[in-house]
Amino acid sequence: MTITLAIEGSGFTSRTRDDVQYFDHSLFLIDEHGIIQSVLEPDDERYQAERAQAQERGIYHAIAEGSYLLPGFIDLHVHAPQWAQDGTGLDEPLEVWLGKYTFPTEAKFADEAFAHKVYEDLVSRMLSTGTTTASYYATVDRKGSLVLAQEAVRLGQRALVGKVVMDDPEANPEYYRDASAQAAIEETERFIEEVAELSQSSVQGVYPVITPRFIPSCTDEALRGLGELAAHYHDVAYIQTHCSESDWEHGYAYERYGKSDTHMLHEFGLLTDRSILAHSVYLSEEDMEVYAQTGAVAVHCPLSNAFFAGSVAPIRRYLDAGMHVAIGSDISGGYNPDLYGAIRQAVTSSRMLETGVNRDLAAGERGVANSALTLNNAFYVATAGGGESLGLPIGRLEAGYAWDAQVVDTKFPSARLPIFEDNEPTSDIFQKIVNLAVPENIRTVWVQGREVVSK
């Protein structure tokens, strides 16, 4: 291994789900594959020598005082084409939002030039807010979806990309759906092959994702076929879908199958250690066990849940049950592309679940005890927890992990954080960063050792 980058800086990384570690002027030695080979503390005997050598070789980079390193964020639920309508239509009920805004928007991405324009903008924006890995829904159109994978590779984001499957003629508009179950399966297989091919030329990784939109928009034939693809391509492809997002969706599977959607996804072969299950709000104890045993990940999307899910996912309980939990912006059901926002809303929503919202009930009766997430919990879910759920060495600034990192400048003039004393505890600085940083504070971002943002 050759060290090709040496970075000295202070910052924060999750140690456990409850604890965040502060590191002080650590020296990170990163190899040519973008992997952290060693992390040296100033009192380590190799520290001075390695630093001197890196300086000599011109690969040394010091993070300025007042700037802090954090791991890059991992956003595991993004409807990329919906970036074009982001922030709009949220006063409408879900069915209006889908029919009037979302499906017409997504249908436009068969136009590859339009797809290129929107996807380039979205990937750049997400990188510039510190999101180094994302799991994307693209659209039904395979070629347009490939544009998203290409843009992520080109711009340097680690991406999981799926061509959306929605084949049921009863459930989807004529102008926007797969031609048939068979066509949906064939197009998905072709997409898997194309993205796998593309991944050869990507340092940071791009992964195909088998993507039934959700059970209600797919026929059993398509779901079964996708399950077979999932088994066949287990080592190549991930799986993503929505699971138990709302009362309606959760009830839907019981109507159609007499069983939960968790159960049915499992039966179709779509619930494995490669499964990324957006929302997962209404899981029963039995569903939770299936998640914990298979290793599937529940992706918490707190902002969009406030608009469309009808309740708050009990994330604290999911963590206690040993489930993998990650976080998602859910653009554009959630309009905020910035995972700082998702972390903050996860904490805020969990507090509202804990205390309840309806003042007409007695204080002890309106909420659900032991629901609050700490800021550390939410930070973990957006970094280390997301990485673990994917089985990838990302989300931590530790030896053996990819160098996916962001630099937050707390002194940036127009967005200076309120740090007025020299002896401010580092735990307070961490909280100020996570609660208060705006995109302007993020000055440098690397993915797999490559500098992808430099402001």
Added chain:
Amino acid sequence: MTITLAIEGSGFTSRTRDDVQYFDHSLFLIDEHGIIQSVLEPDDERYQAERAQAQERGIYHAIAEGSYLLPGFIDLHVHAPQWAQDGTGLDEPLEVWLGKYTFPTEAKFADEAFAHKVYEDLVSRMLSTGTTTASYYATVDRKGSLVLAQEAVRLGQRALVGKVVMDDPEANPEYYRDASAQAAIEETERFIEEVAELSQSSVQGVYPVITPRFIPSCTDEALRGLGELAAHYHDVAYIQTHCSESDWEHGYAYERYGKSDTHMLHEFGLLTDRSILAHSVYLSEEDMEVYAQTGAVAVHCPLSNAFFAGSVAPIRRYLDAGMHVAIGSDISGGYNPDLYGAIRQAVTSSRMLETGVNRDLAAGERGVANSALTLNNAFYVATAGGGESLGLPIGRLEAGYAWDAQVVDTKFPSARLPIFEDNEPTSDIFQKIVNLAVPENIRTVWVQGREVVSK
């Protein structure tokens, strides 16, 4: 009247609580007092002539295409000294948060140099995010509090500033409280006189505010004395306090007086058309009537309520009852100094009140119907509604109102809003701005005709 500034631009202003008006290349003619004298549409017969004349006189300013004018925001609940601890300690329960963080922080502001440093930073930051008017709690210390008023005048923000009263030795720490009820009243009166004097030199206005922290921290003697000051200085000073923030606070007044805090504030002469009542979460129907009849304003602080209030204030119901409603960041119980964030959280919290949060209850039983606020409602509350509640001509871009305005650049390179088509409906652009703008998008801010931010 002399026109000293002519601005041509497109943008948005609240027409009613439900409707937002789009204006297209309107010409705003602003006089030497910073008041909008006329708003001319392009088809108005005077439009071309006035524009030409303004250009000749060098007072014409055109807002670029892709940039939009909005009224400045009005933040009616800010604990200014808490900016120094903003974002920290929120995982702690309220009593720990107050004792370990808040009171020690506030006590530091007897040091005028420290006060100057923090207040300058806060006022600048708020202006740069579009907040042109703010109602501030300062601290118990009169001189330190005056520093805040001076900084607001100097930096050009319209400010309402109060020296905090908390005199009860049983309820407040030894190191941070008024020496006695008498001293609290005298210091408040002196502060009123000093700020009234300072206001002479302010174009945009600075107003003294009688500020009992809240009933539980004050003696009856102090509350009575402050009520007398409120009557005496009715035309000079506002009144602010917390009212019915939490179950505990709401219950407290019943324990002490057998009556609600709304009722008691009224009885002490502290609930008038000049009263700014933070939180107001637990108001009874009778309390709501007192608000509506007196003209007092309920200041909704949605983020801090998620942490400390224990439920969501039913704002839709308050508006329907004819109450004045405004919005507040509540720094640092709410950590976000940016009112875009407060607007968004008000909508999000209202949706969570409407649908409920606890999935273990049936869908129809977990929420409170008709609670959802639209984005337009929340924007109104943060602009026109706030202005009306203060009885000041602010919060609208209309003739007769102060020129308090912000320019949002939707094309700013590192924070471009996702507008990809030339024919995007203006209502969608409005929603994208309010839901997605970050501080970088705000390029120019005026207060009372004076340009106070120019990036």
